[in-house]
Amino acid sequence: MAARLDDLDRKILRALQSDAGQSLDEIARKVGSSKTPVWNRVRKMREAGVMGPPQVVVDPDALGLEACFFVLIRTSEHETEWQARFLAALKARPEVQEAHRLAGEIDYILKVRVANARAYDEFYQALISEVRVFNVTALLSMEEIKSSLALPI
Amino acid sequence: MAARLDDLDRKILRALQSDAGQSLDEIARKVGSSKTPVWNRVRKMREAGVMGPPQVVVDPDALGLEACFFVLIRTSEHETEWQARFLAALKARPEVQEAHRLAGEIDYILKVRVANARAYDEFYQALISEVRVFNVTALLSMEEIKSSLALPI
C-alpha cells in the first residue's frame, strides 16, 4: 500500500494536513505548481487511501471531556476468541480514542477520553466485566503538551 | 472555555468530525435543520475554538512511517528550566505526535512515529543528548487496533 509519492505529492500532503480548508489555488501557489496537477494528485491520493476524508478536530474541553488517561493492559489470555472479544469491546466504546497491541510485557495501550475520574472508573469497570484482564495501570494526563495529526513529511 | 453547546451544535460537530467534506446542505439534512442556522453555528464554534480547521489524516504507511512507539519517561529533574527545555525539544521534533505530562510515577508519555526501529533509536539518542532523563521505556506498537479523532458527543 506504499504508493510511490514524489516530492510534489509530499508537499501537497504537507499543506493539506495542516489545513484542508485551503483552496486549490492557494495550495498550488504554496507547492509551486498549478491548479490542475494539484487536483489530479489530490484525487489520486484520495483514491489510493493515502489520505482520508477531511476531518475537524473538536476541543475536548468544550465538550466537558476534561480527563485523558493512558491505560496499560496486561493479560494472561492470548487465545484468538478472547482477543476478538476484547477488540470488539474496544471498538464499540467511544471513550477509546486509540488502542494498540504492543510487543513486550505490556500487551495493550489505550488512550481514553472521559469527563472525569469517575467516568473513567465506570469505563474501567465496564471493560473488565466484559473481558478478563490480568493487570491494568492507568496513567492520568495532567497536561497535553503536544497533539499533532501532522506526520513528518 | 467550555462554551455552552446545545443539541443542534452537538449534532453538527458529530457530523463534521466524521467527515468535514460534506456540504452544508447534507449536514443540515442530517441534523434536521436548514443551511443558514448550520452555517451560523459552524462559524461561531470555529471562532470560539470549539473546533479547529479541517485537516486530512495521512496514512503513515504510505509515507514509510511504519513504526509507532509509546515512550514512558521518568525524570529526576523537576526544575522549571529543565522542563522548559524538555518541552521545547518535544515540540520541535516532528516525530513526536503526542506528548503528555502525567500524574504519578511516570512523568511523561510520548507517541512517536518513525520509519523503523533504527530511526527510533536515532530519535532517542538525540533526545537524551538534549535533556537529561532518568528512565525511558519504549513500547512498540504491533497493531493499531483503533485510531479515532472522534470524541463521544
Added chain:
DNA sequence: CCTGAAATGGTTTGTAG
C-alpha cells in the same frame, strides 16, 4: 433566530497544447 434567495468564489470537468 429561521427561511429563502441572490451573489460570490471554489471545485470539477473538458478541451487543447
Added chain:
DNA sequence: CTACAAACCATTTCAGG
C-alpha cells in the same frame, strides 16, 4: 502531464418573516 476555460456546485452574504 500541464495550461486554460467553461460549467457546476457549495459557501457566504443579504433581505425579509
